[in-house]
Amino acid sequence: MEIRYWNKEIETADREKLRQIQLQRLKSIIASALKTPFYSRRLPSVGIHSPDDIKSLDDLRKIPFTTKDDLRQNYPKGLLSVDTSEVVRIHTSSGTTGVPTVIYLSAKDLDAATDIMARSIYATGTDKTDILQNMMSYGLFTGGLCMHYGAERVGLMVIPAAGGNTKRQIQLMKDFRTTVLHITPSYLLHVHSKLAEYSVAVSDLALKKAFVGAEPHSENTRRKIEDLFDIDAYNSYGLSEMNGPGVAFECVYKTDLHLWEDAYIVEIINPKTGELVPDGKEGEVILTNLIRHAMPLMRYRTRDLAFLHKESCPCKRTHRRLSRILGRTDDMLIINGVNIFPSQIEEVIMKIPEVGTNYQICVEKQGALDRLIVKVELYSKIFMGEAKQIDNLKAKIADELKASITLKPAVELHEPGVLPVFEGKAVRVVDSRPKL
Amino acid sequence: MKIKQISIFLENRKGRLYDVCALLGKNDINIRALNVAETEAFGILRIVVNKPDAAVKALKDAGIVAKITDVVAIEVDDRPGGLTDILKVLADEDVNIEYMYGFVEKSSDRALMVFRFDDVDKAVNILKKHSIKIVTEQGVREL
Numbered sequence: 001m002e003i004r005y006w007n008k009e010i011e012t013a014d015r016e017k018l019r020q021i022q023l024q025r026l027k028s029i030i031a032s033a034l035k036t037p038f039y040s041r042r043l044p045s046v047g048i049h050s051p052d053d054i055k056s057l058d059d060l061r062k063i064p065f066t067t068k069d070d071l072r073q074n075y076p077k078g079l080l081s082v083d084t085s086e087v088v089r090i091h092t093s094s095g096t097t098g099v100p101t102v103i104y105l106s107a108k109d110l111d112a113a114t115d116i117m118a119r120s121i122y123a124t125g126t127d128k129t130d131i132l133q134n135m136m137s138y139g140l141f142t143g144g145l146c147m148h149y150g151a152e153r154v155g156l157m158v159i160p161a162a163g164g165n166t167k168r169q170i171q172l173m174k175d176f177r178t179t180v181l182h183i184t185p186s187y188l189l190h191v192h193s194k195l196a197e198y199s200v201a202v203s204d205l206a207l208k209k210a211f212v213g214a215e216p217h218s219e220n221t222r223r224k225i226e227d228l229f230d231i232d233a234y235n236s237y238g239l240s241e242m243n244g245p246g247v248a249f250e251c252v253y254k255t256d257l258h259l260w261e262d263a264y265i266v267e268i269i270n271p272k273t274g275e276l277v278p279d280g281k282e283g284e285v286i287l288t289n290l291i292r293h294a295m296p297l298m299r300y301r302t303r304d305l306a307f308l309h310k311e312s313c314p315c316k317r318t319h320r321r322l323s324r325i326l327g328r329t330d331d332m333l334i335i336n337g338v339n340i341f342p343s344q345i346e347e348v349i350m351k352i353p354e355v356g357t358n359y360q361i362c363v364e365k366q367g368a369l370d371r372l373i374v375k376v377e378l379y380s381k382i383f384m385g386e387a388k389q390i391d392n393l394k395a396k397i398a399d400e401l402k403a404s405i406t407l408k409p410a411v412e413l414h415e416p417g418v419l420p421v422f423e424g425k426a427v428r429v430v431d432s433r434p435k436l
Numbered sequence: 437m438k439i440k441q442i443s444i445f446l447e448n449r450k451g452r453l454y455d456v457c458a459l460l461g462k463n464d465i466n467i468r469a470l471n472v473a474e475t476e477a478f479g480i481l482r483i484v485v486n487k488p489d490a491a492v493k494a495l496k497d498a499g500i501v502a503k504i505t506d507v508v509a510i511e512v513d514d515r516p517g518g519l520t521d522i523l524k525v526l527a528d529e530d531v532n533i534e535y536m537y538g539f540v541e542k543s544s545d546r547a548l549m550v551f552r553f554d555d556v557d558k559a560v561n562i563l564k565k566h567s568i569k570i571v572t573e574q575g576v577r578e579l
């Protein structure tokens with residue numbers, strides 16, 4: 001198999017060389033972090049007053065974890081190291097409440113992130129002759145724009161189709177001879193189920209590859225996608241807090257995802273104790289971003305569960321491979337690629353006077369796609385006797401939820417006392433999707 | 437001249453209509469008129485009963501969402517065109533009917549119908565002006 005490298009020197013650097021790069025970049029990130037309100041309080045509290053206090057990579061472990069809650073409490077600018085005049089882009093992702101998580105990128109940060117994205121794309125054997133249809137949502141979500149920039153850097157022709165409108169997507173694939181898709185696995189399966197409806201056969205398309213990500217999926221799902229479309233599907237991993245989809249990517253061997261260790265320091269920990277677990281053992285993924293200075297983020301608790309492979313890859317890249325995401329340590333739901341916390345839904349429901357405080361969140365499969373149903377109970381005193389009022393209320397709840405979580409759920413109104421009453425929070429969520 | 441109608445919010449669950457009717461029966465309440473407005477997910481059951489206040493209390497005690505609204509019960513001549521005559525009067529006088537439905541039993545040779553108007557008072561005045569017979573609360577109790 002032909003192996004092509006975007007940056008051979010870095011991608012195949014020996015481990016010692018990689019560690020040197022990490023140490024030098026970490027010191028530089030510390031310098032930026034000390035300019036932020038958040039880290040300028042936190043780092044001195046553990047004895048780090050300047051980059052020189054980091055003598056070796058082991059000193060990273062002195063730095064406390066940064067959590068999503070830290071980001072929420074320091075929203076919007078507590079982790080910003082530069083004046084906003086130096087910032088060229090922001091992105092956000094879902095917070096556990098109405099407060100989102102925001103990241104800032106300077107021109108240099110964006111350039112570095114784009115380069116890592118380009119490296120990821122190139123590692124799959126994709127090159128400038130390819131045509132990418134980017135079917136992730138554009139906007140505040142990193143998945144659309146960050147992939148777009150990386151693909152342009154490699155020189156692909158990019159079709160910024162964004163999500164939705166399956167008929168138009170299929171038309172675009174046909175008309176422009178799309179060779180590569182960037183898409184969630186569930187949407188890709190949905191697209192297949194629609195081909196017949198539009199009288200299009202897989203053989204009418206020019207597809208060769210798909211970059212699938214933004215939601216966990218199994219090896220079986222990948223195989224199914226590959227068989228149905230007769231393509232290669234490459235798994236991708238990333239999160240907004242770490243600049244989006246290029247954190248780790250599969251190479252042509254498709255045996256899990258090279259995590260770009262010159263750009264990120266990865267640790268896998270036992271989520272309960274915070275202790276490191278050895279390679280090969282499952283734990284929570286902790287990431288330190290080494291290429292973003294406008295908003296440094298160190299030892300970030302992703303809440304994603306995965307493990308690092310011990311064995312090297314035949315592609316000769318020295319960057320360790322991260323497994324598929326095996327689960328979460330929190331109650332975040334991933335619904336058609338959108339991250340949603342049950343607490344976000346709760347926050348919205350509690351502000352609507354026409355419904356009671358009891359609610360239930362149900363997630364199910366409808367064909368290939370996920371379906372979110374929010375069940376609430378009608379507050380009896382507000383009922384005016386008309387069906388129109390009920391319909392309007394359902395529409396209002398759906399609209400307010402969409403404003404907060406970005407996707408529109410189905411809303412069910414029930415009679416009071418019908419939904420089960422729970423003490424805890426987790427049991428309010430009924431996820432009946434098949435297990436991975 | 438208005439009478440009380442009870443609107444009940446019911447989710448589409450098997451046996452739910454039966455539950456409500458059984459509850460009313462147990463409380464010695466007679467349903468005089470009944471209508472169900474259904475959507476895919478829920479229904480609004482509308483009833484006129486002989487003892488509306490007792491009915492609402494029984495329903496609310498059982499945790500059922502119920503609301504009293506004012507409607508008008510009209511006697512319609514039980515002959516071809518009997519209803520049309522009344523509808524024409526209302527249309528000519530620009531009275532908007534939200535919905536209407538029939539009583540369960542008949543009063544002699546006249547059919548009884550429940551009308552819900554967006555402006556009940558205006559509707560009552562117009563009906564009176566045209567000498568259309570309206571059934572009173574007392575009348576409903578004595579049916």
Ligand SMILES: [Zn+2]
Pocket residue numbers: 251252253258313314315316317
């Ligand atoms: Zn490889």
